[in-house]
Amino acid sequence: MNSNFSSFISGLVFGLGLVISQMTNPVKVLAFLDVAGSWDPTLAFVMADALLTLGLLQRLIRKRPEQIQDTDLQACVNPKAGVDAKLISGSAIFGIGWGLSGFCPGPALIGLTSGLAGSYVFAGAMFIGFFLFNRLHRDR
């Protein structure tokens, strides 16, 4: 299959999954994170089912870590890579932003179709964050 076509379809199916499970809705995601409030466990079902599906299909696909091209994520693809300070501080910072807004990157991009000002502001700021990382850490 043409690689651009397959990535387009993959993006479309991924997005439909987020939309159908309502993980695109910050209010619903925040209700999952609010364990002390009226807790909404939906996100746990979504993640567990996505993990189960991918885990099963992955067994059929059988890719070795070195076959997977994403250099950025090599460390999460390779099960033997170690935990370092960047992983810990980056994930902690991400969680604070996620908890403030209810948006993680995928839902934030889909949010651009909502016409809500908060979506545009968040997505713009997120790309500034990506850019900041590239400037600070990637142009060695």
Add this chain to the structure above:
Amino acid sequence: MTYLIILSALGGGALIGLAAAMLLFFNNRTAGISGTAAGILPPWQQDTGWRLWFLAGLVLSAPLWTLLGGTVHIQIDAPLTVMAIAGLLVGYGTRLGGGCTSGHGICGIARLSVRSIVATLLFMTTAGITVFLVRHGF
């Protein structure tokens, strides 16, 4: 009602897993949204094409779902200044940590990566603490 929500959660979760498996099978890529999106910014590499196609599909899923008769639920309660700060933290944090909910939380954990398990536990915890402080702390 409740069981409809559980059904759509399970259906949606299965689609997310299927999409990640497709990208792995056809493109040899992990479906990490933060890495994919950040890769369209400079310094440019040779692989911008598939990223743009993936992101286009992702964004177009919402109008497609509407076209099929579904409802796209997006409601934002936080003020714009909070959304701006949160966006910066999510953008910078996901790159520094090497992944987000999709890359670490789904693709990485499905591969039983220790890094991804640690990252996911951490961002879930700091997100939970943040929500607690905002809603119940002050």
